[in-house]
Amino acid sequence: MAEPLFPLLSLSRLRMGTDGAGITTLAAGAGCPLRCRWCINARLLCEASAEELTAEELLARLRIDDLYFRATGGGVTFGGGESLLHAVFIRRFRQLCPAEWRISAETSLAVPREMAETALEAVDLFIVDCKDMDREIYRGYTGGDGARMEENLRFLLEKAGPERVLVRVPRIPGYNTPDDQKRSAEKLRAMGVERLDLFDYVIRE
Ligand code: SF4
Numbered sequence: 001m002a003e004p005l006f007p008l009l010s011l012s013r014l015r016m017g018t019d020g021a022g023i024t025t026l027a028a029g030a031g032c033p034l035r036c037r038w039c040i041n042a043r044l045l046c047e048a049s050a051e052e053l054t055a056e057e058l059l060a061r062l063r064i065d066d067l068y069f070r071a072t073g074g075g076v077t078f079g080g081g082e083s084l085l086h087a088v089f090i091r092r093f094r095q096l097c098p099a100e101w102r103i104s105a106e107t108s109l110a111v112p113r114e115m116a117e118t119a120l121e122a123v124d125l126f127i128v129d130c131k132d133m134d135r136e137i138y139r140g141y142t143g144g145d146g147a148r149m150e151e152n153l154r155f156l157l158e159k160a161g162p163e164r165v166l167v168r169v170p171r172i173p174g175y176n177t178p179d180d181q182k183r184s185a186e187k188l189r190a191m192g193v194e195r196l197d198l199f200d201y202v203i204r205e
Contacts, residue, residue, distance in 0.1 A: 004089040006058055007031060007050030009081070013065060020104040020125050022074025025062055032082040033110050034142040036131070038172065038203050055093040066098065075102035077127070084111045087118035094122035109152040110144050116152045126156055128167045132176045133184035141175045154191065162194040171200045 007030040015024045030050040032039075053061075062076060069075045076097070078090055083105045094103055104125040109116065119126075130149060131138050138146035156165050167188055171181045185196055 003054045004086070004092050005052040005054060006086055006089045006093075008053050008058065009050050011061065014068070015077075016072075019077040019079070019106060019127055020074070020102060022072030022102065023065065023068040024074045024077045024102075024104070025065055026077045026079050027058065027062070028079045029081050029083060029086050031085045032080055032108070033085075034082070034108055034144045036142050037175070038201055055089060055096050058093060059096050062097075066101075069102075070098070070100050073102060075100075075104070075124075077104040077106060079106040082111060083107050084109070084115045084119050087111075087115040087122070091118055091122040108142075108144075109149040109156075110142070111148075111152065113152060113155065116155055120156075120159055123160075124164065126160065126165050128153060128156075128165060130167050130169055130184065130188065132170075132172065132180055133187045134176070134180060137172075137176050137180060141172055150191075153193075157192045162192055165193065166195040166197060167193050168197045168199060171198075173201060173203050 009028045009030050012026040015026055019026060078086065083090070084107045090103065090105065102124045103122060104127055105119060105123045106127045106129070108129050108131070131142055133146065135146045138144070169181055169184050169188065171178060181198060185198060188196060
């Protein structure tokens with residue numbers, strides 16, 4: 001079978017406190033099924049502008065921070081774009097990288113179920129941006145269907161367990177209110193989410 005490739009847009013090293021425990025490197029990959037109004041970078045959506053790497057090639061670039069990862073309990077966070085579009089690649093990367101590295105994935109969960117299944121054993125922490133749990137708000141902001149995200153979230157909560165799922169709940173200027181945000185948090189707690197992060201999108205136009 002051909003080696004899976006990762007469409008790398010950027011690497012961001014030596015991050016702390018933003019995407020999981022310890023010191024992390026964020027590997028941003030291209031491609032996303034959603035079209036959010038405030039998406040920070042249209043380049044995230046377009047694979048044509050990315051460099052394609054095998055898992056061994058990406059690993060070679062990330063090893064420079066091996067000691068930091070091991071000393072702090074950190075590792076690699078796959079982001080994007082939509083990281084789980086590259087679930088097969090992430091699984092391959094997990095097989096090759098040091099076992100001590102923690103692997104996180106930033107995701108909207110707006111992906112087919114198979115991708116969440118493929119990522120299940122490879123990813124230590126799923127960082128889910130749920131947008132809003134109200135289906136109309138979700139569709140209005142992303143153009144996508146919130147039902148898919150919700151079903152995948154239920155799947156992860158059941159199979160990975162709530163300790164491996166952090167759900168970020170944004171206040172989205174022009175699309176939801178603080179009350180909507182609270183309602184989303186209540187719904188998520190009722191679904192069994194234990195790790196929640198409420199925050200505000202900062203818009204730079
Ligand atoms: S999910 Fe993220 S990458 Fe995709 S369109 Fe929305 S903001 Fe952009």
